[in-house]
Amino acid sequence: xxxxxxxxxxxxxxxxxxxxxCAVLIVLLFCxxxxxxxxxxxxxxxxxxxxxxxxxxYGASKYVQSLREAPSAVTIVxxxxxxxxxxxxxxxxxxxxxxxxxxxxxNYSYVGVRGFSPPGDYxxxxxxxxxxxxxxxxxxxxxxIGTEFPVDMDAIDRIEIIRGPSSSLYGTNAFLGxxxxxxxDPRKSAGLTTSLDAGSFGTYTGHLQWGTRLPYDGSALIxxxxxxxxxxxxFFPEFDDPxxxxxxxxxxxxxxSRTIMAKLKLSHFQFQxxxxxxxxxxxxxxFGTMFNDPGTRTIDSQGFFTAKYDRNFGxxxxxTATASLNRYRYSGWYVYDNPELxxxxxxxxxxxxxxxxxxxxxFRRKLGSRHNVVVGGEYRNNFRQDQKNxxxxxxTLYLDDQRTSVTKALYxxxxxxxxxxxxxxxxxxxxxxxxxxxxxxxxxxxxxPSDRTTLKLLFGTAFREGNAYEAYYAFGDAxxxxxxxxPETIRTYEVAADHYTRSGIRISASAYAYLIKDxxxxxKDESDGRLVFENVxxxxxxxxxxxxxxxxSAGFEARASYSLQTALEDRTxxxxxxxxxHLAKVNGIVPVFRNRLFLAADAQFIGRRAALSGDSVGSxxxxxxxxxxxxxxxxxxxxxxxxxxxxKRYADPAASEHRQLHIPQDGRSFRVKFxxxxxxxxx
Amino acid sequence: xxMGPVIAIRVLVLLCLCLASVRLHAGPAGxxxxxxxxxxxxxxxxxxIEWPETSFQSPASxxxxxxxxxxxxxxxxxxxxxxxxxxxxxxxxxxxxxASDLTGCxxxxxxxxxxxxxxxxxxxxxxxxxxVADADEFTRAGGVIRFFLTSGRxxxxxxIEAAQRANLRISxxxxxxxxxxxxSTRRAGGE
Numbered sequence: 001x002x003x004x005x006x007x008x009x010x011x012x013x014x015x016x017x018x019x020x021x022c023a024v025l026i027v028l029l030f031c032x033x034x035x036x037x038x039x040x041x042x043x044x045x046x047x048x049x050x051x052x053x054x055x056x057x058y059g060a061s062k063y064v065q066s067l068r069e070a071p072s073a074v075t076i077v078x079x080x081x082x083x084x085x086x087x088x089x090x091x092x093x094x095x096x097x098x099x100x101x102x103x104x105x106x107n108y109s110y111v112g113v114r115g116f117s118p119p120g121d122y123x124x125x126x127x128x129x130x131x132x133x134x135x136x137x138x139x140x141x142x143x144x145i146g147t148e149f150p151v152d153m154d155a156i157d158r159i160e161i162i163r164g165p166s167s168s169l170y171g172t173n174a175f176l177g178x179x180x181x182x183x184x185d186p187r188k189s190a191g192l193t194t195s196l197d198a199g200s201f202g203t204y205t206g207h208l209q210w211g212t213r214l215p216y217d218g219s220a221l222i223x224x225x226x227x228x229x230x231x232x233x234x235f236f237p238e239f240d241d242p243x244x245x246x247x248x249x250x251x252x253x254x255x256x257s258r259t260i261m262a263k264l265k266l267s268h269f270q271f272q273x274x275x276x277x278x279x280x281x282x283x284x285x286x287f288g289t290m291f292n293d294p295g296t297r298t299i300d301s302q303g304f305f306t307a308k309y310d311r312n313f314g315x316x317x318x319x320t321a322t323a324s325l326n327r328y329r330y331s332g333w334y335v336y337d338n339p340e341l342x343x344x345x346x347x348x349x350x351x352x353x354x355x356x357x358x359x360x361x362x363f364r365r366k367l368g369s370r371h372n373v374v375v376g377g378e379y380r381n382n383f384r385q386d387q388k389n390x391x392x393x394x395x396t397l398y399l400d401d402q403r404t405s406v407t408k409a410l411y412x413x414x415x416x417x418x419x420x421x422x423x424x425x426x427x428x429x430x431x432x433x434x435x436x437x438x439x440x441x442x443x444x445x446x447x448x449p450s451d452r453t454t455l456k457l458l459f460g461t462a463f464r465e466g467n468a469y470e471a472y473y474a475f476g477d478a479x480x481x482x483x484x485x486x487p488e489t490i491r492t493y494e495v496a497a498d499h500y501t502r503s504g505i506r507i508s509a510s511a512y513a514y515l516i517k518d519x520x521x522x523x524k525d526e527s528d529g530r531l532v533f534e535n536v537x538x539x540x541x542x543x544x545x546x547x548x549x550x551x552x553s554a555g556f557e558a559r560a561s562y563s564l565q566t567a568l569e570d571r572t573x574x575x576x577x578x579x580x581x582h583l584a585k586v587n588g589i590v591p592v593f594r595n596r597l598f599l600a601a602d603a604q605f606i607g608r609r610a611a612l613s614g615d616s617v618g619s620x621x622x623x624x625x626x627x628x629x630x631x632x633x634x635x636x637x638x639x640x641x642x643x644x645x646x647x648k649r650y651a652d653p654a655a656s657e658h659r660q661l662h663i664p665q666d667g668r669s670f671r672v673k674f675x676x677x678x679x680x681x682x683x
Numbered sequence: 684x685x686m687g688p689v690i691a692i693r694v695l696v697l698l699c700l701c702l703a704s705v706r707l708h709a710g711p712a713g714x715x716x717x718x719x720x721x722x723x724x725x726x727x728x729x730x731x732i733e734w735p736e737t738s739f740q741s742p743a744s745x746x747x748x749x750x751x752x753x754x755x756x757x758x759x760x761x762x763x764x765x766x767x768x769x770x771x772x773x774x775x776x777x778x779x780x781x782a783s784d785l786t787g788c789x790x791x792x793x794x795x796x797x798x799x800x801x802x803x804x805x806x807x808x809x810x811x812x813x814x815v816a817d818a819d820e821f822t823r824a825g826g827v828i829r830f831f832l833t834s835g836r837x838x839x840x841x842x843i844e845a846a847q848r849a850n851l852r853i854s855x856x857x858x859x860x861x862x863x864x865x866x867s868t869r870r871a872g873g874e
């Protein structure tokens with residue numbers, strides 16, 4: 001089954017054969033799980049009132065029931081999961097999620113899903129939301145998921161990970177999936193919480209949050225965090241030369257971030273503001289910069305302010321209206337060698353400044369007993385999309401590009417109850433840009449043969465608009481702009497099944513196929529030798545995923561998933577770069593002592609991936625291990641995590657701005673975290 | 684050649700088997716879906732509620748439970764109460780639309796959220812019907828029993844005044860395990 005995975009090339013026929021074989025395997029697995037999971041149903045009517053009151057219902061707390069009605073395959077990661085498995089960033093969270101993988105070049109983290117994560121892409125094919133509000137910036141479409149993500153992990157209530165296209169609701173970037181990070185609600189846990197942690201590579205993080213309930217169904221929350229890391233001393237054999245410190249990069253891997261957030265809810269009004277900034281040293285000498293120079297670094301800052309009116313008029317429907325102001329800043333400092341200057345070096349500055357405001361309104365209403373209708377509109381005004389590049393001394397201006405743009409969209413969705421156990425979900429959205437417009441539908445048929453089983457048949461299209469960087473960035477003789485880009489599109493077909501057994505086991509399986517057309521990719525224009533972004537590629541992919549999860553009332557829980565995907569260049573049938581065929585995840589929590597002390601393990605397997613140069617990086621299994629307390633005392637908790645316990649040496653494929661073909665990843669590292677909280681945690 | 688994926692699959696198969704077969708002290712009552720537990724509670728309510736004589740045509744008339752806008756729940760309830768009797772009465776489950784006539788029902792359950800609570804409650808009260816719902820505002824709007832969830836367990840609160848107004852008598856056994864509440868008096872001027 002893996003005989004030719006090493007070559008990275010596969011013929012179409014044998015490939016589909018193998019997918020077929022794997023699909024059979026998955027179905028068999030699913031069935032065997034189902035068969036094994038069947039247990040004698042208990043007769044609930046024989047139980048006393050008190051006994052009934054002690055039954056845990058997984059539909060409520062453990063799995064969010066409404067997810068079964070979502071027209072997508074959805075995963076939820078809770079605050080408790082984040083704490084239990086020691087996740088430090090959103091990237092850590094995504095690594096553990098079925099079908100997702102993350103690569104890192106020691107500057108940014110790049111998320112992949114369904115076999116798609118081309119090196120050099122800033123996550124523009126994933127839509128990242130915080131409390132339902134778009135975070136992808138208006139220059140690079142960037143979704144920042146590492147330490148540059150502007151919300152602290154301790155400020156999160158839960159993360160919803162929605163697979164597949166959602167442009168019918170969200171427009172651009174909702175291409176392969178949507179990640180919605182929901183921050184804590186002070187109405188659920190008022191009071192003060194704080195945490196401090198220390199970890200390997202001189203890493204220190206602190207977090208402080210205070211929340212309170214207010215009259216008129218109101219609440220307020222203030223949240224702030226810092227994180228500082230010295231980073232590692234790294235060795236890159238590509239630079240093993242006396243002129244470049246024998247390949248050793250020292251003090252160049254630092255990482256400093258700050259986040260702040262405030263929320264206020266009063267009656268029907270909600271206000272939220274957040275901001276985050278992160279400074280990161282680049283130890284890899286990317287973009288041809290000087291090796292081992294701590295002066296090369298990037299700073300990313302982003303934030304938003306939203307004012308929301310949310311009101312339920314009962315029979316007459318429900319209305320949500322939001323106004324927002326958003327900001328993103330990127331500032332790159334790149335040190336270049338210049339023997340003609342006395343200093344021998346020149347500082348190049350690369351800037352991106354994006355500002356936008358937006359209005360959104362959404363109206364929901366039941367029509368008759370069968371229809372649940374949502375209609376909405378969105379207006380986004382990008383009043384600043386500036387890119388600039390220059391050398392400081394001697395001053396040389398390479399790029400000074402200033403743009404503005406406007407997007408308008410209308411959408412509608414109808415959830416139709418066709419029969420008692422059959423639901424049809426139809427959605428469509430029309431987006432208008434300056435020179436073109438695009439319409440994207442989604443179709444979902446949801447069948448529940450029983451209370452415990454849901455089958456979803458899904459089809460949808462999505463798009464991503466070429467961004468300001470792709471369209472307008474130009475640099476001397478090296479790179480030129482292409483204002484003529486049009487949106488790239490994806491068409492996805494999917495079947496998903498969920499089954500919950502009586503003993504608390506959840507089994508999910510899905511199979512999908514997608515086709516990407518007009519994929520925007522950087523290519524070399526042979527006529528002038530310059531790099532340019534063009535709508536050049538087509539990608540075809542298929543995959544299957546299986547997940548089994550079980551939660552016991554005693555606090556045990558375990559989850560395992562496997563995904564098989566094949567994402568190919570359409571005409572040549574070559575596997576995409578940085579696209580593993582196999583992913584597997586296993587994690588679990590075991591109570592050790594009286595529901596106070598727990599052990600958690602989190603293992604991820606990623607298969608071989610092709611790298612840009614035609615070679616590949618090998619498969620890797622990484623195991624993380626956490627020992628944690630829950631309510632050790634009334635106020636204090638401690639967690640200790642060992643990451644990559646077996647010190648597995650592995651690497652991620654590098655993008656073309658690196659001389660390295662592979663970027664080595666961290667070996668074993670540790671973190672210890674203390675949390676302290678005062679206040680009531682009722683509900 | 685990489686053996687990783689093969690091993691990964693084997694590990695997964697093994698894990699599935701373990702997950703499915705191992706029973707770790709799951710507690711005496713185990714787990715059930717929210718719907719099943721609520722359905723079992725409805726069955727129990729019928730045991731602990733006394734309806735006025737006039738509600739039943741004969742001593743053998745069935746207790747009729749109406750379920751509004753949720754055939755899937757009605758199905759679950761039907762499975763739970765199948766073959767059961769309460770004080771010699773069988774239990775009959777009916778599916779209702781929001782505007783349906785409530786006549787003939789002894790208990791009506793409204794799953795999920797429901798917009799026209801006050802109007803619904805008033806109709807039910809006149810007919811001595813036990814009203815049960817999930818909506819947050821339900822008991823404050825004059826409904827009798829409201830389900831809510833606390834740390835993954837189903838709980839319920841009872842509005843005794845509302846029960847009295849509907850001429851229903853509630854056993855103290857049921858009241859003992861319920862949270863007691865009352866109708867909203869805000870409209871009458873102050874909390």
